[in-house]
Amino acid sequence: xxxxxxxxxxxxxxxxxxxxxxxxxxxxxxxxxxxxxxxxxxxxxxxxxxxxxxxxxxxxxxxxxxxxxxxxxxxxxxxxxxxxxxxxxxxxxxxxxxxxxxxxxxxxxxxxxxxxxxxxxxxxxxxxxxxxxxxxxxxxxxxxxxxxxxxxxxxxxxxxxxxxxxxxxxxxxxxxxxxxxxxxxxxxxxxxxxxxxxxxxxxxxxxxxxxxxxxxxxxxxxxxxxxxxxxxxxxxxxxxxxxxxxxxxxxxxxxxxxxxxxxxxxxxxxxxxxxxxxxxxx
Ligand code: MN
Numbered sequence: 001x002x003x004x005x006x007x008x009x010x011x012x013x014x015x016x017x018x019x020x021x022x023x024x025x026x027x028x029x030x031x032x033x034x035x036x037x038x039x040x041x042x043x044x045x046x047x048x049x050x051x052x053x054x055x056x057x058x059x060x061x062x063x064x065x066x067x068x069x070x071x072x073x074x075x076x077x078x079x080x081x082x083x084x085x086x087x088x089x090x091x092x093x094x095x096x097x098x099x100x101x102x103x104x105x106x107x108x109x110x111x112x113x114x115x116x117x118x119x120x121x122x123x124x125x126x127x128x129x130x131x132x133x134x135x136x137x138x139x140x141x142x143x144x145x146x147x148x149x150x151x152x153x154x155x156x157x158x159x160x161x162x163x164x165x166x167x168x169x170x171x172x173x174x175x176x177x178x179x180x181x182x183x184x185x186x187x188x189x190x191x192x193x194x195x196x197x198x199x200x201x202x203x204x205x206x207x208x209x210x211x212x213x214x215x216x217x218x219x220x221x222x223x224x225x226x227x228x229x230x231x232x233x234x235x236x237x238x239x240x241x242x243x244x245x246x247x248x249x250x251x252x253x254x255x256x257x258x259x260x261x262x263x264x265x266x267x268x269x270x271x272x273x274x275x276x277x278x279x280x281x282x
Contacts, residue, residue, distance in 0.1 A: 001027030008104025032076030
């Protein structure tokens, strides 16, 4: 199995080394990762400029790429044919709920899917100090043993909780709503400054990624590329058909009213189109 490793924290991240060391037990690996930290870069690509890469001495076959996480995967899949799976991570910080929208880690895995391969994104809560990467390896091994054989699931978002996991659960993406706040203060020179922050409102649903990682479980969420709300699409199409029939009915009714009004005004005179083409009997 050909496994391409990437991330968004940069090629020198200890999370990437830990992932590489475990992933090579499952197949042949190569690393294509950003040369610097590209956190929260989302699925940005750099088609308008040349991209360069260099070999990096990190103990495993690795290239540092002057590009976004998605660029790294695109370059890696072009240079190394027939990649079976791209694994991105281990990201230092969770990629749960709405964070999936701007995660560079998930984008790297998603780019793999768009290139006809498949992707697994792995992130971990980092509440305080750096995690003990050696201690993470057994659970990482279990996660890869579980997810790598699932060849018909193109994209999986994995989040590891802080501390020792209680187990592994399949979850759905949590949808959180937020309250925004602006804190005003002054810099040392007395100039006004504002700090924008958001805090989530409400509780997270059971079996969601946020809820289960909070409860200490590893969360595995299968993700789809199609963002369409198919139920809403069905309802919109029904509404649009109704609209069309309502419009047709009302057009017929309005035409009948118009003809009746002219008949009333003209009495029994026959309607003769005028030279300008209007239905004016004069
Ligand atoms: Mn990151």
